[in-house]
Amino acid sequence: MAYGYGQEDCPVARALDVIGEKWSLLILRDLFRKGPLRFQAFEAALPGIAPNTLSARLKSLEAAGVIATRLYEEHPPRYEYNLTEKGKALGPVLKALHNWGEAHG
Amino acid sequence: MAYGYGQEDCPVARALDVIGEKWSLLILRDLFRKGPLRFQAFEAALPGIAPNTLSARLKSLEAAGVIATRLYEEHPPRYEYNLTEKGKALGPVLKALHNWGEAHG
Numbered sequence: 001m002a003y004g005y006g007q008e009d010c011p012v013a014r015a016l017d018v019i020g021e022k023w024s025l026l027i028l029r030d031l032f033r034k035g036p037l038r039f040q041a042f043e044a045a046l047p048g049i050a051p052n053t054l055s056a057r058l059k060s061l062e063a064a065g066v067i068a069t070r071l072y073e074e075h076p077p078r079y080e081y082n083l084t085e086k087g088k089a090l091g092p093v094l095k096a097l098h099n100w101g102e103a104h105g
Numbered sequence: 106m107a108y109g110y111g112q113e114d115c116p117v118a119r120a121l122d123v124i125g126e127k128w129s130l131l132i133l134r135d136l137f138r139k140g141p142l143r144f145q146a147f148e149a150a151l152p153g154i155a156p157n158t159l160s161a162r163l164k165s166l167e168a169a170g171v172i173a174t175r176l177y178e179e180h181p182p183r184y185e186y187n188l189t190e191k192g193k194a195l196g197p198v199l200k201a202l203h204n205w206g207e208a209h210g
Binding site: 012099100 | 202
């Protein structure tokens with residue numbers, strides 16, 4: 001994982017290196033709400049996201065160990081995505097964002 | 106405020122419209138830790154941020170009512186930035202990110 005802004009010692013900065021971008025957090029939100037999802041389900045749930053952006057965010061979240069993929073069809077190969085334990089541990093972050101958005105957003 | 110991805114009904118999406126970007130959250134983190142800050146103090150605290158990016162993020166956070174500016178010198182005009190009540194209400198989001206980054210980041 002590259003930090004890029006010299007703040008490796010800060011847990012907030014490290015957390016944001018993994019999820020500090022709105023699409024990543026909305027992908028996690030959808031997995032919390034709906035469980036395992038296929039690529040097409042994310043596209044439908046996130047109008048406005050470009051397929052290559054979605055693909056890049058999913059790969060980045062997987063590389064960070066926050067989500068995992070599972071092959072559910074071999075011919076042609078198709079995958080679904082779900083939260084890992086590390087990803088599920090982000091629940092309080094989403095909850096805090098939800099509460100603030102409800103009160104102030 | 107523009108939403109841009111058709112999810113106006115979701116508090117998480119609304120929250121991320123305001124703060125869903127790593128620099129914005131790091132700016133807020135620095136204000137929580139250090140209180141009112143001048144532009145140059147952010148630049149020093151956030152190595153790697155381009156001045157025009159910092160300026161754009163500060164303007165965006167101010168437009169969202171999360172931070173406020175105060176003129177502390179008139180000739181030449183100089184400003185400092187601080188959290189509003191709405192901004193202080195983001196404390197639990199930063200705390201949740203901190204906790205997750207410490208355990209998993």
